[in-house]
Amino acid sequence: MTSSDAKFSDATGAVTMATLTAPLEPLMLKLDAFLEREIECFEPEVREIVRYTFSHSGKRLRPILVFFCGWGGKGRVDDMVKAAAIVEMVHLATLVHDDILDGATLRHKAPTLVAKYGAHASVLLGDALFSEALRLATQYPSTEICRIVAHATRKVCEGEICQTFKRGDARISLVLYYRMIELKTAELFRAACRIGACVGGYGETFVAAADEYGMHLGTAYQIYDDVADLVGDEASIGKTLGTDLASGKFTMPVLFYLEKMTVKERNDFANKCAEMSNTDLREAFSGSDALARTAAAFKTEIEASARSLYPFKNLPSCEPMGLLAVFVSGLMPKR
Amino acid sequence: MTSSDAKFSDATGAVTMATLTAPLEPLMLKLDAFLEREIECFEPEVREIVRYTFSHSGKRLRPILVFFCGWGGKGRVDDMVKAAAIVEMVHLATLVHDDILDGATLRHKAPTLVAKYGAHASVLLGDALFSEALRLATQYPSTEICRIVAHATRKVCEGEICQTFKRGDARISLVLYYRMIELKTAELFRAACRIGACVGGYGETFVAAADEYGMHLGTAYQIYDDVADLVGDEASIGKTLGTDLASGKFTMPVLFYLEKMTVKERNDFANKCAEMSNTDLREAFSGSDALARTAAAFKTEIEASARSLYPFKNLPSCEPMGLLAVFVSGLMPKR
Numbered sequence A, B: 001m002t003s004s005d006a007k008f009s010d011a012t013g014a015v016t017m018a019t020l021t022a023p024l025e026p027l028m029l030k031l032d033a034f035l036e037r038e039i040e041c042f043e044p045e046v047r048e049i050v051r052y053t054f055s056h057s058g059k060r061l062r063p064i065l066v067f068f069c070g071w072g073g074k075g076r077v078d079d080m081v082k083a084a085a086i087v088e089m090v091h092l093a094t095l096v097h098d099d100i101l102d103g104a105t106l107r108h109k110a111p112t113l114v115a116k117y118g119a120h121a122s123v124l125l126g127d128a129l130f131s132e133a134l135r136l137a138t139q140y141p142s143t144e145i146c147r148i149v150a151h152a153t154r155k156v157c158e159g160e161i162c163q164t165f166k167r168g169d170a171r172i173s174l175v176l177y178y179r180m181i182e183l184k185t186a187e188l189f190r191a192a193c194r195i196g197a198c199v200g201g202y203g204e205t206f207v208a209a210a211d212e213y214g215m216h217l218g219t220a221y222q223i224y225d226d227v228a229d230l231v232g233d234e235a236s237i238g239k240t241l242g243t244d245l246a247s248g249k250f251t252m253p254v255l256f257y258l259e260k261m262t263v264k265e266r267n268d269f270a271n272k273c274a275e276m277s278n279t280d281l282r283e284a285f286s287g288s289d290a291l292a293r294t295a296a297a298f299k300t301e302i303e304a305s306a307r308s309l310y311p312f313k314n315l316p317s318c319e320p321m322g323l324l325a326v327f328v329s330g331l332m333p334k335r
Helices: A017-039 A044-054 A061-069 A077-102 A113-137 A144-165 A174-199 A204-231 A252-259 A263-275 A278-286 A290-307 A318-329 B017-039 B044-054 B061-069 B077-102 B113-137 B144-165 B174-199 B204-231 B252-259 B263-275 B278-286 B290-307 B318-329
Strands: none
Touching: A017 A044, A017 A061, A017 A077, A017 A318, A044 A077, A044 A113, A044 B144, A061 A077, A061 A174, A061 A204, A061 A318, A077 A113, A077 A144, A077 A174, A077 B113, A113 A144, A113 B077, A113 B113, A113 B144, A144 A174, A144 B044, A144 B113, A174 A204, A174 A252, A204 A252, A204 A278, A204 A290, A204 A318, A252 A263, A252 A278, A252 A290, A290 A318, B017 B044, B017 B061, B017 B077, B017 B318, B044 B077, B044 B113, B061 B077, B061 B174, B061 B204, B061 B318, B077 B113, B077 B144, B077 B174, B113 B144, B144 B174, B174 B204, B174 B252, B204 B252, B204 B278, B204 B290, B204 B318, B252 B263, B252 B278, B252 B290, B290 B318
């Protein structure tokens, strides 16, 4: 892929989702066309729900990671587009299964698959998307891509299982919290980055750096996502929020919030938190340093992701990768 | 794998599960040891449920297919054992997900994973088993094995989705019934046979024959399984029966049974069948030719599976493969 004279920020140097993705537009159109053709690979009865899933696929953050990590490398465009499709399909499969388990009804401003087609079809469609993604991964010359995808997929599921087993436990350690979000989110970010750099034709040292970048950026992203679920605004984010506390998932800001409480206060909070709205929660958290401490942990991860790129700053891929980290860092609500 | 002087029948020439699997015992022990080591590859929190799933894995029919189709070939034993583990893990993953959807509480004479650990963990464990199986498949030199496994897995899920969408429809065509059981069952039998022949070191023409054999044997096996679910004996089969009708799945014997009914009779049956015990059903079906016609369709598939082996009858793998078809043909209850 050639970088040509792509520009990822506006005239003032500001980075938005729009400025970041503008140079990717031709690739994103190719990705849309690839996914459209993919629908036809499924059995006729299944195509409608595959189409529904593909057409509500959000920000396409993981394809962006693939394209940015391979940016300006010698990889073929078609191979990059396929890699982006594989990672997006794995991500969509995990969302489909997550939404069943969370009982979520809204995702990307539309009804979730489980809300529209039921749990049966959703469990199975998730499985079919996983396996189709892996089938596509076998079309590369070596088993490398398939291995990365299969490994990441297993880690994502294991992370979700750990979280399931820890539901309702308000005293999980920060170490365990980090391990769970690394597994359930950062592993797939990391896989997207590794595959992007790999298929993009970059050498081993940069592939390892992209892997590191993805791991930290994914961790940061999940911390942001956990904060948004807690105190975000449903209308602007476009998905059901507050599902974490309602389902007994205690995330970083909550762990910090509970840390200084007495056992009684902690139990009181655990008993009533499932019924609290995001507005109630914002109010409750406003007197605590929990959100500020979470924002600091988030910043540490963003900085680590940027740091992994330093030795490669002359590579064309490092500019969009660095700017994406800047953009993600701006997602966290200012206090 | 060397065939040595293996014998797959007893002194009288009778074939039982015991005589068929006796020569496989060293391989099955290696498979057990392989799966035991596999448990350690999962995150610590997940190991208990992986162990539970592995330790209730039934007849291991699909590993038997792998071993038989590669029997006497030049394949390395370790590669064959890994192939058997991959296919068994995919099968177990589909069972775990099926049991959630069917609400089954008993499988292989033990509580199902969903009954013991809940739907959350079960959905995710199925996913983790799928992806671990595919990760193992990437350890072969080419992408071939991974491709076969990913393809079969997708087909299995698509078959289940079709069936889900057709639940409650008592007028599905036989053509659709065949397509659904080919997808949901025969595709994985076929994959097991293809992988066995392939990893076993056999050439392309025999690999294609093994594929054909697996497709027909798998179709026959699902027809048998559908009959057993309808009129079988729960105590001797060791799993919850009657789930098909209870969940609105109309299988071959039921389709034949309904064929000659008036619309009113058909509706009456559809309304009351979910509450009928297997004994009631046996009684209802005794005056009909539905079970005999189903047995005939089953026999056609068994014969087709045996026929695919004819051109290769001098290969060492064809003896156990042929005898396995004989054994499966004996599963169907005599009338």
